Amino acid sequence: MSPLQASHEQRQNQSATPGVPAQAGAPVTAYPPPETGAAPGWPVILYFHHVDPDIRHYTAVTPEAFDRGLAQLGERFLPMEPQAVPSVLDKGGHPDPACLLTFDDGYTDVFEHALPIMERRGWRSVVFASVDLVGQIEQHPVRGPLRHMTWEQLAELTRRGHIVASHGSAHVALNRMDTAAAQADIDNAQDVLQERLPGAPDWLAYPFGELPGPGDVRLPSLCFGSVKASARAWDVAPHEIRRTYLPADEPQRWDSCMTEWRRAWDPSGSR
Numbered sequence: 701m702s703p704l705q706a707s708h709e710q711r712q713n714q715s716a717t718p719g720v721p722a723q724a725g726a727p728v729t730a731y732p733p734p735e736t737g738a739a740p741g742w743p744v745i746l747y748f749h750h751v752d753p754d755i756r757h758y759t760a761v762t763p764e765a766f767d768r769g770l771a772q773l774g775e776r777f778l779p780m781e782p783q784a785v786p787s788v789l790d791k792g793g794h795p796d797p798a799c800l801l802t803f804d805d806g807y808t809d810v811f812e813h814a815l816p817i818m819e820r821r822g823w824r825s826v827v828f829a830s831v832d833l834v835g836q837i838e839q840h841p842v843r844g845p846l847r848h849m850t851w852e853q854l855a856e857l858t859r860r861g862h863i864v865a866s867h868g869s870a871h872v873a874l875n876r877m878d879t880a881a882a883q884a885d886i887d888n889a890q891d892v893l894q895e896r897l898p899g900a901p902d903w904l905a906y907p908f909g910e911l912p913g914p915g916d917v918r919l920p921s922l923c924f925g926s927v928k929a930s931a932r933a934w935d936v937a938p939h940e941i942r943r944t945y946l947p948a949d950e951p952q953r954w955d956s957c958m959t960e961w962r963r964a965w966d967p968s969g970s971r
């Protein structure tokens with residue numbers, strides 16, 4: 701059984717995604733906590749959804765908290781340039797503690813609030829956008845109306861050193877589609893991104909962190925999972941790269957998260 705298949709089997713028993721209701725009757729298996737960072741020597745990758753004064757979600761922080769978080773991160777990690785992903789992959793990791801920021805869904809608040817803070821502190825990011833939602837207002841059942849960035853804003857991000865990549869087309873979990881539909885969703889997103897933002901890499905962040913179900917789906921070169929993915933080397937598991945998060949509601953946990961993430965370079969954890 702390949703590592704990808706093995707993790708897929710494990711995944712069948714995982715239904716407790718923060719922010720996503722568990723299916724009734726489904727067995728719940730704990731996924732690694734946010735303190736679990738990356739495999740030894742590999743950059744820790746964080747994901748956020750919102751940087752907004754008013755939105756509450758496990759990966760939504762206020763602009764003030766985001767600023768504080770980047771300050772703390774900057775004391776312990778090098779901000780990883782998103783353009784460095786291929787070379788880090790080629791070299792089998794990063795020699796120094798490094799952190800890559802990512803944002804899922806491409807919400808406008810990221811452009812409005814996160815972008816100036818990142819630029820002031822010397823960080824760039826990968827924004828994973830669902831192409832059908834670009835420029836749309838999403839009526840979210842809990843968070844209310846949510847604006848998604850326009851193509852102009854996404855292009856502006858790339859001009860300012862960020863990378864825009866795929867979060868699928870329709871923002872539906874790929875394991876809820878049949879193989880053909882999942883393939884079409886992935887391929888369409890890549891085609892649209894190439895047309896709108898030439899040079900966008902063929903990377904995918906799975907909506908809801910869910911891999912496609914059983915079946916032969918051709919995946920992009922690098923696929924990013926969520927906190928549900930285990931911490932494995934990118935070259936061992938290029939289609940399920942772990943990402944973790946700063947627990948938005950528990951800033952008192954951030955320091956211990958960062959200490960744990962540093963262990964990928966410093967197993968004794970002395971720094």
Ligand SMILES: [Zn+2]
Pocket residue numbers: 804805867871907908
């Ligand atoms: Zn998403």
